[in-house]
Amino acid sequence: MSDKLIPAFEAVVFDLDGVITKTAVTHAAAWKKMFDEYLKKREKEYNEPFSEFKQADYLAFVDGKPRYKGVASFLESRGIDLPWGSPDDSIESETVCGLGNRKNKAFNDVLKRDGAEVYPSSKKMLFDLKDAGIKLGVASSSKNCKAVLEAVNLLYLFGARVDGVVSAEHGLQGKPEPDIxxxxxxxxxxxxxRSIVVEDAVSGVQAGAKGGFGLTLALPAKITPRNC
Structure with missing residues (x-):
């Protein structure tokens, strides 16, 4: 009989932004840039009073959600009704998808310029779990998940990657549903x-609870008013 302990859990599924990498701050800045520019445009064209996109907006309406769902959620909170459009819409299109694509360009511009940074404690945890024989997965609403993990040379650690691209292919619902x-x-x-979810977004914690996971670890959000 082996003297090794049988782990209580067989897998750990991590969120990406704000859990493994420090890209949550980059996402928040990209959302703020896009929404503030759009709201200022509406102020000029429709004489609507400008009210900036704040940290509370980020956490309540877009954090952890699929990109277009986040756009629609925030616009609804401001009483703005735009056509949904198509994922192929240009960044100039005044549609939900067009604004989402505009935000994505802002994020990718920063990623290409500055790269991504990993939380040292998260990196150590990943390697410790891998060495212990625990299966690792990453689940993110972002369609940039693969590019970010490749940029920090961690993609190979994960036996499963479910991101915005995979979700679209399989028709998965975004957080707070547990699909990913x-x-x-x-x-x-x-x-x-017998699996653990590690999250920093309220919607992600809700997803872990809905999915019947053995444990959901909620990390404190690392977005501050200065970041967003």
Whole structure:
């Protein structure tokens, strides 16, 4: 009989932005840039009073959600009704998808210029879990997940990656629904009841609870008023 302890959990599924990498700050800045520019445009064209995109808006309406859903959620909070459009819309299009694509360009511009940074404690945890034989997955609403993980040379650690691209391919619902986390478990050959979710967004914590995961670890959000 082996003297090794059998782990209580067989898999850990991590969120990306704000958990593994410090890109949550970059996302928040990109959202603020896009929305503030658009709201100022509406002030000029429609004489609507300008009210900036704030930290509270980021946390309540876009944090952890698929990009276009985040756009629609924030616009609804301001009473702004735009056509949905198409994912192929240009960044000049005044549609939900057009604004989402505008935000994505702002994020990618910063990523290409500055790269991405990993939280040292998260990196150590990933390697410790890998060495212990725990299956690792990453689940993110972002369609930039693969590019970010490649930029920090961590993609190879994960046996499953469920991001915005995979979600679109499989018709998965975004957070707070648990689809991306349960799909990651399925790809890993693990059960949610014996898996852990690590998140920093309220919507992600809600998703972990809905998915029947054995444990959901909620990390404090690292977005401050200065960042957003």
């Amino acid at each position: 986390f349960t799909k990651a478990c399925e790809m890993l050959g693990a059960t949610p009841a």
